[in-house]
Amino acid sequence: MKEIMALTKLFINESWGFSKFLYNRTNNKKAFYKQLVPMIIVPIALIPAFFMYVSFYIALYAGLRMINQTSVFLSVGYILTIALIIIFGIMYILSEFYFSKNIEELIPLPILSRNIIISKFLSILVSEYVFTALIFVPALIIYGVGEGMGFVYACLSILMFLTVPVLPLALLTALIMLIMQSASIKGRQDMLRIIFAFLGIALIMSVQVWFGNHMGNANNVDFQNLMNNLLKNNESLLNTIGYFVPTSLLLAWTLNKITLMSLAWAASSVAINIIAFALMVLVGKRFYIKSIVRGKIIKKGKRLSQIETQKALGKKSHGVMAIFSMDLRLLLRTPIYFFNNVSVVIIVPACLLISLSFIKLTPEDFNSIRNFYTEMPILVNFILIAFFIFFGATTATTATTFSREGKASWLTRMIPISSKDQIIGRTSVAVIIESLGIVFTLIGVSFYIPLTLLSLVLTVILGILGSLPILLFGLFMDMNHPLLDWDNPQKAVKNNMNVVTTLFVGMAYIGLLLAVSGLLGYFINPWLGYGLFSVISGIMTVVFYKIIDKRLAVKLLNFE
Amino acid sequence: MLKLEQVSKTYGNKSEKAVDNISFQVYPGEIFGFVGPNGAGKTTTIKMIVSLLAPNSGKIIINGIDNQKNILEAKKQFSYVPDNPELFEKIKGIEYLKFMADVYEVPVAERQQLIEKYLAVFEIKEAVNDPIGSYSHGMKQKLALVGALIHDPQLFVLDEPMVGLDPKASFELKKIMREHCDRGRSVFFSTHVLDVAEKICDRIAIIKKGKIIEVGTMAEIREKAGSQESLENIFLELTE
Ligand SMILES: Nc1ncnc2c1ncn2[C@@H]1O[C@H](COP(=O)(O)OP(=O)(O)O)[C@@H](O)[C@H]1O
Ligand SMILES: [Mg+2]
Numbered sequence: 001m002k003e004i005m006a007l008t009k010l011f012i013n014e015s016w017g018f019s020k021f022l023y024n025r026t027n028n029k030k031a032f033y034k035q036l037v038p039m040i041i042v043p044i045a046l047i048p049a050f051f052m053y054v055s056f057y058i059a060l061y062a063g064l065r066m067i068n069q070t071s072v073f074l075s076v077g078y079i080l081t082i083a084l085i086i087i088f089g090i091m092y093i094l095s096e097f098y099f100s101k102n103i104e105e106l107i108p109l110p111i112l113s114r115n116i117i118i119s120k121f122l123s124i125l126v127s128e129y130v131f132t133a134l135i136f137v138p139a140l141i142i143y144g145v146g147e148g149m150g151f152v153y154a155c156l157s158i159l160m161f162l163t164v165p166v167l168p169l170a171l172l173t174a175l176i177m178l179i180m181q182s183a184s185i186k187g188r189q190d191m192l193r194i195i196f197a198f199l200g201i202a203l204i205m206s207v208q209v210w211f212g213n214h215m216g217n218a219n220n221v222d223f224q225n226l227m228n229n230l231l232k233n234n235e236s237l238l239n240t241i242g243y244f245v246p247t248s249l250l251l252a253w254t255l256n257k258i259t260l261m262s263l264a265w266a267a268s269s270v271a272i273n274i275i276a277f278a279l280m281v282l283v284g285k286r287f288y289i290k291s292i293v294r295g296k297i298i299k300k301g302k303r304l305s306q307i308e309t310q311k312a313l314g315k316k317s318h319g320v321m322a323i324f325s326m327d328l329r330l331l332l333r334t335p336i337y338f339f340n341n342v343s344v345v346i347i348v349p350a351c352l353l354i355s356l357s358f359i360k361l362t363p364e365d366f367n368s369i370r371n372f373y374t375e376m377p378i379l380v381n382f383i384l385i386a387f388f389i390f391f392g393a394t395t396a397t398t399a400t401t402f403s404r405e406g407k408a409s410w411l412t413r414m415i416p417i418s419s420k421d422q423i424i425g426r427t428s429v430a431v432i433i434e435s436l437g438i439v440f441t442l443i444g445v446s447f448y449i450p451l452t453l454l455s456l457v458l459t460v461i462l463g464i465l466g467s468l469p470i471l472l473f474g475l476f477m478d479m480n481h482p483l484l485d486w487d488n489p490q491k492a493v494k495n496n497m498n499v500v501t502t503l504f505v506g507m508a509y510i511g512l513l514l515a516v517s518g519l520l521g522y523f524i525n526p527w528l529g530y531g532l533f534s535v536i537s538g539i540m541t542v543v544f545y546k547i548i549d550k551r552l553a554v555k556l557l558n559f560e
Numbered sequence: 561m562l563k564l565e566q567v568s569k570t571y572g573n574k575s576e577k578a579v580d581n582i583s584f585q586v587y588p589g590e591i592f593g594f595v596g597p598n599g600a601g602k603t604t605t606i607k608m609i610v611s612l613l614a615p616n617s618g619k620i621i622i623n624g625i626d627n628q629k630n631i632l633e634a635k636k637q638f639s640y641v642p643d644n645p646e647l648f649e650k651i652k653g654i655e656y657l658k659f660m661a662d663v664y665e666v667p668v669a670e671r672q673q674l675i676e677k678y679l680a681v682f683e684i685k686e687a688v689n690d691p692i693g694s695y696s697h698g699m700k701q702k703l704a705l706v707g708a709l710i711h712d713p714q715l716f717v718l719d720e721p722m723v724g725l726d727p728k729a730s731f732e733l734k735k736i737m738r739e740h741c742d743r744g745r746s747v748f749f750s751t752h753v754l755d756v757a758e759k760i761c762d763r764i765a766i767i768k769k770g771k772i773i774e775v776g777t778m779a780e781i782r783e784k785a786g787s788q789e790s791l792e793n794i795f796l797e798l799t800e
Contacts, residue, residue: 024572027573027574028574030572300691300694301689302689306676309688310676313654313657313661313668313671316661316662319663322659322663326648326659329650330648330651334650407646408646408647408648408649410612410646414611414635414640415663416633416635417663553631556611557612
């Protein structure tokens with residue numbers, strides 16, 4: 001037990017960087033404040049979003065109350081929580097169990113492998129509790145207050161809160177361990193990791209879409225009947241949900257009405273969680289340690305003949321190209337980076353297309369969409385532009401460009417590459433990724449709206465131009481606060497405040513700019529709107545470029 | 561070739577200086593050894609020379625160029641191999657070398673010839689198409705050495721170069737260092753392996769707790785110590 005506690009503390013400390021933080025407090029005040037400020041600002045910035053989230057729950061509860069269906073309220077919250085835990089959990093589990101290097105140091109030590117597994121799991125669980133507290137506890141409180149629940153409800157809901165993340169995380173961990181085991185045999189771990197993560201997400205998405213569609217159809221087919229049913233029978237919707245996520249029933253039975261049976265259901269819920277946990281430990285002991293001990297297999301390239309070597313070296317590239325191709329290779333070849341920085345531009349258009357394909361549009365619907373476009377092309381254009389810029393901001397490619405290099409960043413800092421080449425090379429990578437998203441989106445949109453050439457040209461050019469200030473702002477942030485001291489690439493992007501800051505500032509800025517130029521274009525003259533948008537974007541781009549160009553060389557001197 | 565003038569560096573707001581007001585010069589055509597115990601400030605000094613760290617005060621002139629005033633030009637004068645070369649794991653050896661050749665603008669014919677030569681010398685030809693992540697520590701170091709040698713720098717800066725290398729490679733490296741200096745260029749390297757310093761350096765500086773305590777040829781330092789002792793003993797006495 002003591003060992004588990006100690007290990008868990010170690011892992012948590014490692015993934016959150018507490019030691020470094022405390023060290024900086026006494027030894028490096030500047031670095032300390034650099035860490036502290038975002039720790040205060042980011043939560044504050046998130047308050048409005050949290051407030052909206054809670055209001056959504058209150059509205060949902062009020063709505064359900066009106067149709068006398070409050071019994072599904074907790075189930076909805078539960079399913080949402082579980083879905084989010086699974087989506088984010090995949091990367092946390094992969095990174096804690098498979099990308100973190102500490103395991104190689106721990107295995108030779110006389111520590112029970114079971115304890116390592118449990119501790120790693122607990123360290124993830126702790127973060128998930130923080131997460132669950134934010135997203136699930138509001139639902140518990142709203143329901144409790146709304147239904148006028150008492151002390152027993154409070155106790156039981158604390159118990160349920162503690163069990164909620166365990167089951168999905170445990171099962172997910174076991175599943176990942178099994179897949180990683182079979183993946184490593186083939187010796188192409190990295191690629192499989194990406195595919196696996198994608199499949200996981202795709203699965204969840206399709207279940208949700210299917211689920212939504214299923215419910216939606218029922219609505220269409222016999223809305224009246226369903227409504228009647230709902231009003232008469234308080235349990236039918238609950239059972240429908242329970243059919244998809246069976247454990248949601250346990251939760252509902254425990255907390256919806258406090259009876260003596262609640263205790264029994266709570267106990268069985270705890271039991272199921274313990275079983276899942278034990279299963280995970282068992283799978284881990286059987287497969288996880290083994291796949292680590294076997295060693296990481298890196299696929300080797302084929303031997304190069306002299307002629308091939310000469311050929312590989314036979315072209316001289318410009319400094320911009322050198323930086324660009326190095327940055328792009330790192331991005332595409334590191335699974336975590338690929339997942340975090342690139343996958344958005346594939347997943348979002350794909351999901352959009354899939355969900356749209358479930359909505360059956362009649363020819364009249366198509367016509368009205370087209371008419372809307374021909375009557376008000378400026379609105380459609382600006383929506384597309386906003387969408388393209390969204391890719392630029394969310395991929396956070398520039399906001400992590402130095403951070404991603406980590407301890408190897410000495411190389412790109414030591415070489416004689418001008419700031420100009422650095423900026424253009426690194427920003428180009430982001431633009432390429434963004435362009436990928438633009439192409440996918442345009443393909444998707446063309447199914448519904450036949451865009452004119454003018455629209456295509458305008459949206460692509462303004463979309464990229466408009467994202468440049470955000471991309472450069474990301475670069476500016478990463479230049480000022482690079483996160484280099486990591487042993488696990490997950491940290492370079494996930495623990496990186498630059499990503500959050502860039503996203504928030506970028507979205508606020510672009511929202512404002514789009515609103516102003518959209519209104520101007522709509523009410524006065526479209527070209528005035530496009531013009532204003534271009535001019536402001538152009539100016540901001542030049543300003544940021546100049547600032548970075550001036551400071552970069554000196555900043556690179558002070559990275560550590 | 562390399563001139564440090566009253567250079568100091570403190571990390572964060574620690575009380576003691578990692579490097580404390582040091583000055584010395586490396587002349588063209590010489591191998592200069594930077595000797596000192598662990599934690600003396602060798603790596604810190606080297607990082608300031610190669611523009612990875614800004615000094616708090618003082619000046620560093622490389623081949624006549626101030627490395628704080630004209631950073632880009634100064635960077636073109638040297639190449640550097642760190643003590644523990646962390647390289648991009650996902651990049652292949654050959655891609656790394658091409659990157660270095662591009663960055664230092666080495667003409668195609670020259671890069672082909674030099675890379676071929678040094679890959680053979682350090683015996684890592686076979687691995688050059690593998691991702692660097694599959695390299696051993698020594699192989700990474702060898703790759704970094706090849707990458708540093710392809711642009712034939714005026715000043716060659718190495719941090720603890722002999723530590724991870726096998727005997728053959730470290731023999732070859734010493735030979736390369738000597739040839740480099742014979743062409744009027746300079747080598748600056750740090751070491752705590754005194755044997756090496758004693759055998760191959762034209763001059764050395766001894767650093768202790770961030771301060772330079774001796775600079776000169778072996779003979780000069782011996783003379784000061786007033787004995788025929790090996791550097792080892794002098795070193796132990798000086799750094800006591
Ligand atoms: N990044 C750092 N942060 C704080 N102190 C450091 C850092 N790097 C080195 N030091 C301190 O500076 C001193 C000199 O270290 P270093 O130059 O690495 O020595 P050497 O290379 O001679 O062994 C040591 O006391 C060390 O603890
Ligand atoms: Mg050192």
